[in-house]
Amino acid sequence: MAKFTRVFGIPRKLPVHLVRGLRFRLMLSYVLFFTVLLVVIGLLFRKTLESQMEGDVHAALQDEWDLAKSYLKFENQRPEWIADPTWPEEAFIVSRLRHVYLITDENGAVLDDDETYEAIGIDSPDEVKRVLQLPDPEFHSRPDRNGVPYLIVAGHVQDKDGRRYFVAMGRTLGPTRSTVLKFTRTYFALLPGLVLVSALLGWAVAGSAVRPLHLVANTAQNISGSNLSMQIPLRGAGDELDHLIDSFNRMTARLNQSFEQTRRFSTDVSHELRTPLTAIRGQLEVALFTAETSEQYRDAMVNALEDVEKLSNIVRALLLLSQAESGQLALQKEPLNLSESARNLVEQFQIPAEEKGLTLSADVTRDVIISADHTQIERLMSNLLSNAIKYTPTGGQVKVRVGPAEAIGWVQLVVEDSGLGIPAENLPHIFDRFYRVRNASAAAAPGLGLGLSFVSWIVDVHGGRIEVASTVGEGTRFTVLLPAMAEATEEVPDSTAPVSIAHNAATRES
Numbered sequence: 001m002a003k004f005t006r007v008f009g010i011p012r013k014l015p016v017h018l019v020r021g022l023r024f025r026l027m028l029s030y031v032l033f034f035t036v037l038l039v040v041i042g043l044l045f046r047k048t049l050e051s052q053m054e055g056d057v058h059a060a061l062q063d064e065w066d067l068a069k070s071y072l073k074f075e076n077q078r079p080e081w082i083a084d085p086t087w088p089e090e091a092f093i094v095s096r097l098r099h100v101y102l103i104t105d106e107n108g109a110v111l112d113d114d115e116t117y118e119a120i121g122i123d124s125p126d127e128v129k130r131v132l133q134l135p136d137p138e139f140h141s142r143p144d145r146n147g148v149p150y151l152i153v154a155g156h157v158q159d160k161d162g163r164r165y166f167v168a169m170g171r172t173l174g175p176t177r178s179t180v181l182k183f184t185r186t187y188f189a190l191l192p193g194l195v196l197v198s199a200l201l202g203w204a205v206a207g208s209a210v211r212p213l214h215l216v217a218n219t220a221q222n223i224s225g226s227n228l229s230m231q232i233p234l235r236g237a238g239d240e241l242d243h244l245i246d247s248f249n250r251m252t253a254r255l256n257q258s259f260e261q262t263r264r265f266s267t268d269v270s271h272e273l274r275t276p277l278t279a280i281r282g283q284l285e286v287a288l289f290t291a292e293t294s295e296q297y298r299d300a301m302v303n304a305l306e307d308v309e310k311l312s313n314i315v316r317a318l319l320l321l322s323q324a325e326s327g328q329l330a331l332q333k334e335p336l337n338l339s340e341s342a343r344n345l346v347e348q349f350q351i352p353a354e355e356k357g358l359t360l361s362a363d364v365t366r367d368v369i370i371s372a373d374h375t376q377i378e379r380l381m382s383n384l385l386s387n388a389i390k391y392t393p394t395g396g397q398v399k400v401r402v403g404p405a406e407a408i409g410w411v412q413l414v415v416e417d418s419g420l421g422i423p424a425e426n427l428p429h430i431f432d433r434f435y436r437v438r439n440a441s442a443a444a445a446p447g448l449g450l451g452l453s454f455v456s457w458i459v460d461v462h463g464g465r466i467e468v469a470s471t472v473g474e475g476t477r478f479t480v481l482l483p484a485m486a487e488a489t490e491e492v493p494d495s496t497a498p499v500s501i502a503h504n505a506a507t508r509e510s
Contacts, residue, residue: 022213023206030202035195042187046180053176057151058139061171065137065153068097068169074159079103079112100150100170104128106163117170119144123154128166132156141173149173212241216248228256276307283307331373331461335485338368338411341378342402349385357394360385365403368411369485372462380458384415384478387452392419392475405481413480421472 071094073080081098083090100120103112108125120142123131131138137155144150154168212232219232231249234242287300346362353360370377381400388398401414459466463483470476 023203023210026206026209027199027202030205031195031199034198034202035191038191038194042184042191046184046187049183050176050180053179054151054173057171057173057176061139061151061153061169064097064171065155065169067093068101068167069157071097072103072157072167074157074163074165077105077111077159077163079165097169100172102166102168104166106132106165108166111165116144117168119146120150120152120170123166123168132164132166149177209241212245216245220248223252228252228259276311280304280307331376333371333373336370336372336374336377338370338372338377338413338482339364339366339402341374342381342400342413345378345381345385346400349389353389353398356389356392358389358392359397360389361397361399363399363401363403368402368404370411370462370482371485372482376458376462380455380480381413381415383452383455384480388415388417388419388476392417396475404484407481409484410481411484413482414477415480416475416477418475421474422468422470422476423472427468427470 071081071083071090073082081094083094085091098114100116101112101114102110102117102122104110104123106129108123108128110122113122121144131154134155137153139151139153141149141151150170150172152168152170154166156164157167158164215232219230223230230252232245234245236242283300283303287297291297291300342364343362346360350360385398385400392398396418398418399414399416401412401416403412404410405412455466459480459482465481467479467481468476469479
């Protein structure tokens with residue numbers, strides 16, 4: 001046995017991991033189904049074959065019964081088989097009719113029979129009387145003393161005086177049963193071979209079915225923090241496995257995005273915190289080694305506290321933006337009157353605009369309703385207004401417009417200023433965190449560079465789009481397109497110079 005297993009590579013016992021594997025279970029299910037199917041087909045075919053062959057015997061016996069009534073006559077209450085001696089065929093027919101037969105009178109007394117029928121068993125007088133009362137002949141089967149089955153037809157034949165005689169004829173079912181038995185033995189002898197072939201075929205088919213699963217597993221094992229962008233190509237079959245592969249690819253894309261957000265957060269934090277920390281350290285070291293009076297120490301601590309406050313603002317903004325981009329910041333959408341919100345914010349920004357000598361005006365269509373998060377929409381408008389006021393020189397103008405967009409089902413919020421404008425080379429980058437337009441530093445103190453990153457995210461999560469058009473020295477116009485309260489059925493129209501807020505969008509820094 002050991003030599004046999006070494007030569008053919010057959011293990012004495014299947015490994016547990018193989019038996020529990022999906023491929024083995026698929027193959028086993030296929031084999032069990034195929035085996036049951038073959039057994040059912042075999043039994044149905046056996047039943048059909050048996051019924052067909054016995055039906056042929058039944059039809060032949062019916063024909064012989066009809067012939068017997070033609071050739072069988074009764075004279076003086078004695079049966080006689082009448083055949084034309086000049087027709088050899090009739091003599092042959094009569095000899096066949098008298099192969100297995102029994103003739104009795106109405107009391108069951110045997111008038112004529114043959115040995116074969118005697119072996120089957122002479123019908124009792126009660127049985128004879130019962131059959132004589134039937135309008136049509138009756139078919140039934142019973143075995144002889146050796147167990148060979150016979151199909152029997154029994155009925156009555158009348159003589160010219162109207163007397164009824166019991167007549168029974170039979171034909172053996174032995175060849176029929178033998179053929180059916182031979183088929184059954186042959187079919188079920190071949191069944192194990194068919195099951196083995198189905199097992200091999202099922203193993204191959206199951207292997208082909210689970211191959212994409214192995215591909216997914218191998219890809220998952222090879223994924224690390226440095227190659228989360230790996231994708232498994234779809235097979236194009238559109239089946240469950242393609243759906244699994246697509247779901248896996250989407251999962252890795254989400255993980256890659258999360259890791260990228262984490263990496264960007266770490267990079268941004270380390271980059272932006274380095275300068276304030278260095279400044280704080282330098283101020284404290286200078287105070288420690290050179291300060292001689294309490295006022296000098298106090299000035300150093302005040303400057304350090306200002307830098308600490310800046311650090312707190314940076315960390316707070318970064319954490320909030322990171323939570324927003326990772327989906328941890330849930331929106332509370334409800335019907336919002338964008339017109340009313342815009343008018344309220346314009347009133348709030350009137351004081352800083354007047355202090356800077358700017359004209360802040362609003363052109364707002366009444367009752368423009370959207371489904372949105374009130375807090376986030378106000379943050380969006382506040383960032384756009386604060387930027388416009390911050391980078392518009394004295395004597396300039398800032399305009400806010402709210403109304404329906406050209407596309408049905410959309411509304412637009414426009415914030416336009418006559419400020420410095422944004423150079424074309426800066427537009428592709430002003431959505432980036434901490435990005436600052438260089439020509440803005442001369443007009444105002446630089447901000448954190450995070451405010452309009454929130455604008456990008458807010459418009460995106462509300463299913464909208466932001467467009468920016470800017471000319472250096474003339475001003476900048478931001479157009480925010482948002483779905484109206486009724487769901488929009490048209491796409492956001494393209495602008496002549498749009499900048500989409502999808503992750504490559506551009507806007508001014510805050």
